[in-house]
Amino acid sequence: MRLVLFGDLHLDAPFIWLQADRAIHAQRRQALRETLRNIVELTQAEKADALLCSGDLFEHDRTSPDTGAFLKGIFEELHPTPVIIAPGNHDWFGPQSLYALTQWSPNVHIFSKDRLGAHELEPGLILWGAAHCAPVTNVNFLDGFSTGSRGGVHLALMHASENSWWQDAASEQRAYAPFRAEQISQAGLHHALLGHLHTPKDADFYTYPGNPDPLTFGEKGDRGAVIVSVSQNGEVHRERRQVSVSEVHDIEVDVSGCQSREEIRHRLQAGLSGIEGFARAFLYGEIAPAVELTADSLRVLSPGVQHLVTRTDRLRVGYDFDSIAEETTVKGRFVLDVRAAEDLVEEERARVLITGLRALDGRSDLEAP
Numbered sequence: 001m002r003l004v005l006f007g008d009l010h011l012d013a014p015f016i017w018l019q020a021d022r023a024i025h026a027q028r029r030q031a032l033r034e035t036l037r038n039i040v041e042l043t044q045a046e047k048a049d050a051l052l053c054s055g056d057l058f059e060h061d062r063t064s065p066d067t068g069a070f071l072k073g074i075f076e077e078l079h080p081t082p083v084i085i086a087p088g089n090h091d092w093f094g095p096q097s098l099y100a101l102t103q104w105s106p107n108v109h110i111f112s113k114d115r116l117g118a119h120e121l122e123p124g125l126i127l128w129g130a131a132h133c134a135p136v137t138n139v140n141f142l143d144g145f146s147t148g149s150r151g152g153v154h155l156a157l158m159h160a161s162e163n164s165w166w167q168d169a170a171s172e173q174r175a176y177a178p179f180r181a182e183q184i185s186q187a188g189l190h191h192a193l194l195g196h197l198h199t200p201k202d203a204d205f206y207t208y209p210g211n212p213d214p215l216t217f218g219e220k221g222d223r224g225a226v227i228v229s230v231s232q233n234g235e236v237h238r239e240r241r242q243v244s245v246s247e248v249h250d251i252e253v254d255v256s257g258c259q260s261r262e263e264i265r266h267r268l269q270a271g272l273s274g275i276e277g278f279a280r281a282f283l284y285g286e287i288a289p290a291v292e293l294t295a296d297s298l299r300v301l302s303p304g305v306q307h308l309v310t311r312t313d314r315l316r317v318g319y320d321f322d323s324i325a326e327e328t329t330v331k332g333r334f335v336l337d338v339r340a341a342e343d344l345v346e347e348e349r350a351r352v353l354i355t356g357l358r359a360l361d362g363r364s365d366l367e368a369p
Contacts, residue, residue, distance in 0.1 A: 001124055002107040003228040004043045006243075007159070007195030008211040009036060010281060011071075014061040014104060017216050017309075018278070024307050031246045035213040039225050040074055043081065046227060050121060051078060054195030054209070055088025055132070055159030060097060068102040076105035083108045085117060087131040088159030088195050089176045094133060112140040116145050116156065124152035125230065128189065132159060132177065142179045147188035154188055159195040181205060190234030198223075202238055209240075214248035217280040217309070247277030255315070256285030259295045268310070269300050276304035284314040291317075292363065305344035317354055323353060324357070331360050 015028045043051045058067055075083045078138040085108070087093040093112045094100065104110070111129035114137065118125045130141045140160075147154045160177035176196060179324060184192050184205040200210035200221040210223030222240050229237040253271040254266045268281055279302075299308040324337040338344070338353050 001050075001122060001230045002046060002048045003050050003193075003230065004039065004046065004048045005051055005052045005054065005193050005207065005226045005228050006039050006212050007088075007209050008056045008198055008215075009053075009058070010056055010211065010215055011036070011058035011067055011211065012064070013059055013215060014062065017057050017213075018307055027306070028246070031244075032213055034245045035243055036074060038245065039212065040078060042227075042241055042243060043078060044224055048081065048227070050084060052127075052157055052193060052228075053077075053083070053085040054157055054193055055086050056090040056195055057085060057087075058091045059240075060091050060094075060135070063098050066259075068098045070161055071098065072102050072104060075108050079107040080104050082108060082121070084127060084129065084157065085110045086129040086159055086195070087111065087133075087155040087346040089132045089135055089137060092133060092135055092137075093131040095113075111157070114139060114141075116141050116158070117188075119156075121263065124232075126150065126152060126154050127157055128154060129157040130177075137177050139177060140179045140183075141177055142183040144186050145187045150188075153190050153230060153232070155188050155230070156184070156192040158192065159197055162194070162203075191230075191236045193228065198239070200224075207236070207238055213244040214246050214278070217248055217250055217278075219248065248273075249275050249277065249279045250282070251279060251284045252284060254285050255283050255287055257287070258291060259288045260284075261291055261293055264291065264293065265298070266299065266302050269302060272300070272302040272305055272308070274304075275302065276306075276355065278307050279305050280309045280311065282311045282314055284320045286316040289319055289357075289361075290316050317358070319354065321353060327329075331357060334360065 007033055011032050012029060018024055029050040078240045087099060097103050099110050111131045114130060116130045119129060121127050141158050141172045161175035161178055163178050163180050168330060181203065194206055194208050197208040198211045198215065198219065200223045203206040207226060209226045210221055224240050224244065226243045227239040227241060251271050254358050255267050258264045271281060272279060293312060320333055324331050326332065334356055335353060338349060342353065
């Protein structure tokens with residue numbers, strides 16, 4: 001059997017991180033819809049037996065009737081191919097959710113209980129799924145669960161956190177529905193198809209597809225939709241396919257030695273060459289004290305870049321502290337006092353010196369590193 005798996009699309013996400021106007025936010029949300037269409041078209045092209053969603057299909061608190069109509073229509077296009085959804089913490093199943101209020105086509109099956117229930121994909125192949133029924137779920141779906149004496153192949157579809165990853169990795173995501181990897185085989189399951197972790201991960205007994213279209217800067221891994229081929233003995237073969245319509249890039253630009261903002265803009269422009277989509281540029285290095293940078297001064301035009309976010313917190317200003325300390329001025333006294341402070345480590349001392357001197361110069365355009 002061939003299945004297409006995706007999760008964590010987050011339709012109607014706010015995209016506040018873009019620091020942009022409403023038009024840019026709307027473009028990003030539209031891109032998520034186009035990505036879902038790509039997933040549906042991939043399902044059709046591969047002649048897959050079912051399309052599976054492992055949760056966080058949409059943002060429960062930000063959806064509109066239009067979102068429900070869009071989902072109803074696009075999943076109906078796949079009929080009679082099954083579309084099976086295990087709601088997550090962002091698209092949790094409740095009486096007022098899109099899942100309950102939308103009149104789905106007959107091919108759509110949505111798990112609606114916070115415990116694993118069986119859905120037969122074909123004779124001898126059972127998909128067990130569960131739903132988050134509240135925005136916060138700490139229940140372990142696998143605690144006390146067993147496929148019992150049933151024969152055949154057993155898969156799980158759920159939005160859940162595998163414990164070892166959350167313990168070993170620094171993540172801004174909170175762990176929901178935590179479980180232990182060994183519980184999968186102990187429960188009689190051959191494999192678990194999961195959502196919630198946005199970083200793609202292929203483990204022996206579980207798969208995280210990752211979010212299929214970029215949701216923020218700094219994402220890593222070969223994310224997308226996953227074509228899951230399941231053999232008669234329960235072995236799983238996975239093949240990832242890119243389905244996103246967006247590109248998000250992080251770049252670093254060395255502006256050391258720049259004496260003016262025009263020089264910085266020129267280096268930033270060069271760093272953006274060949275990049276398309278959304279970009280975040282980290283400027284670093286030591287620049288002259290006379291350089292004045294504002295958000296407007298760093299808005300450079302580059303073909304293909306839809307929106308640019310610049311970060312200046314790694315810049316250093318090339319103040320000559322020794323010369324300033326010799327001045328009979330407020331700035332000179334400030335440098336002497338900070339240098340004499342015994343409760344500051346060197347990194348903190350440098351930060352205080354730079355921040356204070358910028359303030360004394362009437363400048364607030366750069367964050368001290």
